[in-house]
Amino acid sequence: MIFRVNNIRKDYDSWGLPAMNYGQLHRWIGQKPLPYQIEFEKDTFLEKIADQFEFFRKEEMADNDPEGFEELVAFKMLGWPMLTELANQHPDLLSKLILFNDYDFLDQLWNLKDEGQSVYSVHSLDHVAIQDSSVMLEGRCLRV
DSSP states (O other), X not given: OXXXXXXXXXXXXXXXXXXXXXXXXXXXXXXXXXXXXXXXXXXXXXXXXXXXXXHHHHHHHHHOOOTTOHHHHHHHHTTOOOHHHHHHHOHHHHHHHHHHTHHHHHHHHHOOOOSSOOSEEEEEEEEEEEOSSEEEEEEEXXXX
């Protein structure tokens, strides 16, 4: 994994994910959101999210109601494909599904909680790009 803030490489240990109220800025009033990128090898990324994805997939299959969400409608129309199939044949849809359920997937990726020791706390996940050999996540973080 390669972490960057403002295109400057940062240590893995300096990152955290808020345990509650993900995406809410009120606790850091006055802090400026900074752009981040996290790059993974594709195989590592898929391995890290596999359990969460299968849980998400089974829940969606059991619910069987995409509630009009474009990404869930497409997922259902494809027959609820497995993670590897999505990653290799429908990477754009997998990216949308990750964004749809972003907090749970972020939690699986590096399993860190912001417990007051982090330097950067993830505020948003805005873009997921799945390539042949890598996955890039982009969003906003806060220096805390």
